[in-house]
Amino acid sequence: MDPCHTCNKDILIEELTFAFDRKWHRSCFRCAFCKEILDYEGPVVESDKVYCELCHDILYKPEYYGYMQMMFDLCSSIWKGTYHL
Numbered sequence: 001m002d003p004c005h006t007c008n009k010d011i012l013i014e015e016l017t018f019a020f021d022r023k024w025h026r027s028c029f030r031c032a033f034c035k036e037i038l039d040y041e042g043p044v045v046e047s048d049k050v051y052c053e054l055c056h057d058i059l060y061k062p063e064y065y066g067y068m069q070m071m072f073d074l075c076s077s078i079w080k081g082t083y084h085l
C-alpha cells in the first residue's frame with residue numbers, strides 16, 4: 001500500500017481517503033492554506049497541494065476575492081446602518 005501523500009506514513013484501510021489519484025489519511029487530507037479537513041467534494045489541486053474551494057479562489061482567483069471583499073464590505077455597511085438604498 002502506498003504511503004500517505006502528506007505525511008508519508010502507512011495508512012490503515014479505515015483511515016484511507018483516496019482522492020486525485022493519491023492516498024491520504026482522512027485527517028491528512030486538509031486544505032494546504034486553512035488546514036480544514038477536506039470533504040470529498042470541493043477540493044482543488046494546485047501545484048501538488050490541495051485546497052478547499054474557498055482558499056483556492058482566494059489564492060488563485062484574486063478578482064473573485066475582490067468580489068467577495070466587495071460583498072463583505074457591502075454587507076457590513078448594511079449591518080452598521082451606514083448603507084442606504
Ligand SMILES: [Zn+2]
Nearest residue numbers: 004007025028
Ligand atoms: Zn498522513
Ligand SMILES: [Zn+2]
Nearest residue numbers: 031034052055
Ligand atoms: Zn482552505
